[in-house]
Amino acid sequence: MKNILRYMFIIAGILTHGVFAGCSDDGKLGSASIDINGFTPMEGLPGTEVLITASGLGDQARVFFNETEVTEYVSRSSDAVVVRVPDNASSGRIGVLNGDAFGFSIEEFTFIPSAVIQGYSQNTAPVGETLIINGRNFFEIDIEDVIVKFGNAVASVISVTSSAITVVIPEGAETGNITVQFGDIQTVEGPLFTVGKVVIIVSDYLVDTKNYEAGGGTFVVSDNYIDGTKNGAYLIYKVVPEADGLYDIKAQMSTNQGYNCYVNIDMGTDLDVLNAKAIDQSLTKQIQNLGGWAAMGDYSYGPFKLKGGNTYYLRISYLADGTSWVCNLTNLILHYADDQETSGIEVDNESGPGYNLYANNFDEGTLLLPFLARAVGTNYVKVVDQCAEFYYDPQMMVEHPGERAYKGAEVSCDEYSTKSEGWYGYRLYLPEEKFPKNATGTIITQIFNNGYGNTWAGHLHIDGEKLIIAYRGSSASTAQIDAEVSSLEWGKWIKLVINFQAGTGNKGHIRIWVGEEISEDQPTLNLENINLGFGSWTDSNTLDDSYLSCKFGLYVADEHERTIRFDDLKALEGNPEGAFDIVKPGN
Known part of the structure; x- marks a missing residue:
């Protein structure tokens, strides 16, 4: 009885003064008149439903897990109560208090602390990068039973400890709250994570205008300059992009003609096929007369979808509604496009219709x-x-x-x-x-x-x-x-x-x-x-x-x-x- 009273005094010390309103007039605690027959399950996480059976329980009984009072009651009857384990519970005996009557379980309930995700090694990172999920109470189970999701995309788990999970951000990862599932034990949700863009720095590639692979018609080439062009002229250059991505073809061009002048820039994977390919009019731009041959305007074609390290061919075609000169061109550049999110133009001559x-x-x-x-x-x-x-x-x-x-x-x-x-x-x-x-x-x-x-x-x-x-x-x-x-x-x-x-x-x-x-x-x-x-x-x-x-x-x-x-x-x-x-x- 002395131990029971000590438990009750401990409980009383952490509750408000009104807890023992049902005490006898002489200020002494009531009798231990509630007999807890048992409870199930014997262990659980916060939120786990626990069935407690007892005699003399009453319909207003208050339940404690060690020293922590329950706040969620699922159901009650005269001899049973179902409660949820509170978040800040601890392992120990279950106590029941109803007015001045009380009782304790013989067996101890084992409290399993909830896994908590506290943060990440970085809050923004791109697909393919390694990320550490930091927290506490992580369950050290078999690594294949730990499932980490970025939206609907499942990550590859590299390692798991009680306080850290290391993963690789998967393809298809979505910005949002990362979830971690520990087998059948628990699924927890972390704070917001942002899937960032892969930042690739690719230098502009200046095409050597004198070093062309094929050409036809009337034109003159020199260092970083093409002039003397007439209607029907064309040149083809070989380029090898540095990295996968979308690329714009940029150039500065000028004309001094009163009739309409145009330049078409296309790309292909095969020199001979591109040489014979009909002009794709969607890639034709009219060159504006800005005041003479020296008045250059900026023009951009594409973006073309290219693979890093592959060989491509770039064709420049000169067209005009008149019969004489077309335009001058300088600073022909292969530029890694600023916007990598658009679809881009697929470059593969061999997949074309097979006719012009x-x-x-x-x-x-x-x-x-x-x-x-x-x-x-x-x-x-x-x-x-x-x-x-x-x-x-x-x-x-x-x-x-x-x-x-x-x-x-x-x-x-x-x-x-x-x-x-x-x-x-x-x-x-x-x-x-x-x-x-x-x-x-x-x-x-x-x-x-x-x-x-x-x-x-x-x-x-x-x-x-x-x-x-x-x-x-x-x-x-x-x-x-x-x-x-x-x-x-x-x-x-x-x-x-x-x-x-x-x-x-x-x-x-x-x-x-x-x-x-x-x-x-x-x-x-x-x-x-x-x-x-x-x-x-x-x-x-x-x-x-x-x-x-x-x-x-x-x-x-x-x-x-x-x-x-x-x-x-x-x-x-x-x-x-x-x-x-x-x-x-x-x-």
Whole structure:
């Protein structure tokens, strides 16, 4: 009894004065009249539910774990109570107090202190870095039973002690509260942790402009400078990035021309493939005339997604709506992009479509590229109402008789080149009152034979209200053969698709589709076993010393003023699978 009273006095010393309000009048404690029969479980963490059974318990009994009073009662009855172990409990006997009656358990309850995360070796760190989670009462169990999560991402645990857990921040880690699960024992949550960015410092790489891998057209290179460029010029350089990431291609450029000048910068993994690749117009930028050749503007292309240590090739292409100089370029730099969070442009030529398509639907701005305007004087080519409009002023032939440059208005694509087969597709519009129905000899599309003869091998022309195809197998005018394709309508858009195969020895062909509803298996005109193209041949369908290119628009030389429109213009090299659908207007 003396021990029991000592326990009760200890309890009384830590409780408020009103705890023993039920004491007898003589100030002595009541009797130990509550018999604790048992409790389960015998040990537990803070928050563990413990069932205590006792006789004489009553429905207002207060429970203590050693000297710490319970604050959470789950359920009560006359002979049992379920409580939660308080946070600051300690190991020892369980005591029960109800008025002036009390009782103690015979067995001691073993209190398991809660694991607590107090902090981290650093509050912000990037993926892949080692982090130490500091705390107390960590359970030293098998390392594979300790699970550390950064959001939904599970970290690799390196070591565990009672006060420190060392982990590697995993891929997919999320900013938030780190959680640690100790097997089936306990899961605890730590303070806020921020997943930081990997800070990589990569120096700018200045491209040696004199050391190019391939080039073409008119240009002049010197130390850190490219000038003397004309339309169609290009250079290709080899670069090896220092680290994985997104890279911008930066350069300073200038022009002094009154017509539009452009520079396209693209990248690839294969020199030969990039050399032959069609220009990606999304990577073309117009160069502004800021006041002369010395007035440089800053331009940036990309970002391109590159792998550190891999070899890449960088192609600079010069383009212009005029026929002379394009621009100067200096300070060509491979720059590790400031923003590494965007998607970036994948660089892998070998995963491309396997063909070159040159196209423009003229829906944005005034850009004609990849097609280049060929019009002088009052003749013009321009984007109007989201289509390309061509205008021929007959006064030009009065003022410049016989000069080819004044015989209409056209666009061509200097990159387009095929020695064998090709496809064109577009929509054509003949405006009422602006294109005379009695005019003849209006060439609107050409299959041009470059290198040998430098003249047309085939062309579509309008005679009155008829669409005619002309073709020849030599550059002699007497070799021309004409065939009617269809009648034409004014004031409505007309779809056209053309497929041609160069050929000698009657091995060539021309197929043409015209109309609103066109199907590959039903060409409007099919010319087989014809001669198309001239020069030397490597075989019956492949030119050797010449190639075929494209022209569209108006080529005339008479007294009739004309306006015509093209839309959804496409020129495809070769004959890849699905070529008809690739060039079909509206696709």
